[in-house]
Amino acid sequence: MPIVTVTNMFPEAALEKLGSHCDLRTNQTEIPPTAEDLKRYASESAVIVTYLSDKINRDIIDCAENLRLIANYGAGFNNIDVAHAAKKGVWVTNTPGVLHETTADLTWAMILGAARRIVPAERFTRENRFKGWQAKMYLGGDVYCKTLGIIGCGEIGSAVARRASGFNMRVLYCNRNRLPAEKEKALNAVYVSLEELLRQSDFVSVHAPLTEQTQHMIGKEQFLMMKPTAYFIHTARGKVVDDKALVEALKEEKIAGAALDVYENEPALTEGMAELENLMLLPHIGSASHETRDKMADLVVDNVLDALAGKTPRCLVPSWKK
Numbered sequence: 001m002p003i004v005t006v007t008n009m010f011p012e013a014a015l016e017k018l019g020s021h022c023d024l025r026t027n028q029t030e031i032p033p034t035a036e037d038l039k040r041y042a043s044e045s046a047v048i049v050t051y052l053s054d055k056i057n058r059d060i061i062d063c064a065e066n067l068r069l070i071a072n073y074g075a076g077f078n079n080i081d082v083a084h085a086a087k088k089g090v091w092v093t094n095t096p097g098v099l100h101e102t103t104a105d106l107t108w109a110m111i112l113g114a115a116r117r118i119v120p121a122e123r124f125t126r127e128n129r130f131k132g133w134q135a136k137m138y139l140g141g142d143v144y145c146k147t148l149g150i151i152g153c154g155e156i157g158s159a160v161a162r163r164a165s166g167f168n169m170r171v172l173y174c175n176r177n178r179l180p181a182e183k184e185k186a187l188n189a190v191y192v193s194l195e196e197l198l199r200q201s202d203f204v205s206v207h208a209p210l211t212e213q214t215q216h217m218i219g220k221e222q223f224l225m226m227k228p229t230a231y232f233i234h235t236a237r238g239k240v241v242d243d244k245a246l247v248e249a250l251k252e253e254k255i256a257g258a259a260l261d262v263y264e265n266e267p268a269l270t271e272g273m274a275e276l277e278n279l280m281l282l283p284h285i286g287s288a289s290h291e292t293r294d295k296m297a298d299l300v301v302d303n304v305l306d307a308l309a310g311k312t313p314r315c316l317v318p319s320w321k322k
């Protein structure tokens, strides 16, 4: 039977679905595989199921004699050298279309949490420091009727925009390509340049994928364009933002606050981040709901079964070209 290796923890039900179709090898621990482990898995297996923390580079792909598929357990796939995999005839799949609503929910938790200083206020209360109502205690910013700027208006950005109507917000967006008029109308979103978006928004939320063009697209210059009362929210990919510049902007109060779910050097935090009261830090949990992680795992299983049956897997990533 073909060997399928699941490199990290994976839902039990999905493992059971795979079990009868292959010789299944798993790492059901929270210890991530090393580069050497990944090389071994790639050389032994017909399929590897990977996390976005598994760097599947050229060296690893070159060890993969019998590998047919790298099935990433996530929508993003910037951890994989797709061009090299395609050159070697190894399919690469992801899990599109199932996690945008859940990630949009978290983005909204971060917008509200940053604006209303939920995390420090909760900590203060828990530490028994609440001694009575105070007019100036934990003042934050309003969300209702403000302007939301969305950088990257794909599935997730659009789902974030849709939720803004409940807060009666003006929505601005910038994107590689302008959306069709009917989509703009449905989202009630206005297409602007990145600069205009940064200058006008009270909340700036990043949803652009990581590409050569988007790496460090937000840095010192961009933070200086934002209003000093604005908040910056980031749930996309760490390297889109210059985290050192963000720390400086927050320290010097060039912006009011920020909330991050992803980091430039993930999982490491940039120096100074942990000390900042006006920064909310989350451990990359955008898609972390029970329902969504199960749907993502089901898609991975579908892709693996397609590949084992010799069919082109259904979620081949768009940039995969032989």
Ligand code: DGY
Residues within 6 Å of the ligand: 052, 073, 074, 075, 076, 077, 099, 284, 285, 286, 287, 288
């Ligand atoms: C993805 O799927 O790309 C997410 O970042 C994982 O939560």
